[in-house]
Amino acid sequence: KQEVTQIPAALSVPEGENLVLNCSFTDSAIYNLQWFRQDPGKGLTSLLLIQSSQREQTSGRLNASLDKSSGRSTLYIAASQPGDSATYLCAVKKGNYQLIWGAGTKLIIKP
């Protein structure tokens, strides 16, 4: 059974710092892995999607890596800003549509 774990559960850092969020999964047979952002009162926003054959994806200040063999993914945020404060979720895809989710990391960027 696929399980997805995110560490840490919460993180608070000063503005401007670079930071790394971690996601691990128990079954390496994934189709892809996706990072989302969840803001209170708003829907989930997809940030980056990494196919199983890829090792990383980049979008602006965000970089996500994938190491299937070790069951790990990281989301790197460069030069953090207060607007980056949100809960970050990772999800792995198995089969057709089903996404298996981590519990998220609540990130607070202090001005």
Added chain:
Amino acid sequence: GAVVSQHPSWVICKSGTSVKIECRSLDFQATTMFWYRQFPKQSLMLMATSNEGSKATYEQGVEKDKFLINHASLTLSTLTVTSAHPEDSSFYICSARDKLAGNIENEQFFGPGTRLTVL
């Protein structure tokens, strides 16, 4: 990007009553909609998958008679929590897959969620 709305955004009800939550795709047609439940500090858990015009497929452990799902049109799906109890209190999130998504994997658009509190 595509927009999915949910109504209401929050609801408080008495134990034993039924609550209906709507999920709408505002600017696209959704052949498939998904309903998730999220308890505090826990993962999103898929409850059911609904395809327009057909019966929903429920995940193991989810009572289909308690959580009624109707996907009557390409832009609307409803989740009705029947005879709600305090343990049903949770954050319910829907997502919709664009009919035109084709081979775009994981092209799900998420609603803002509905906070249900059962007293």
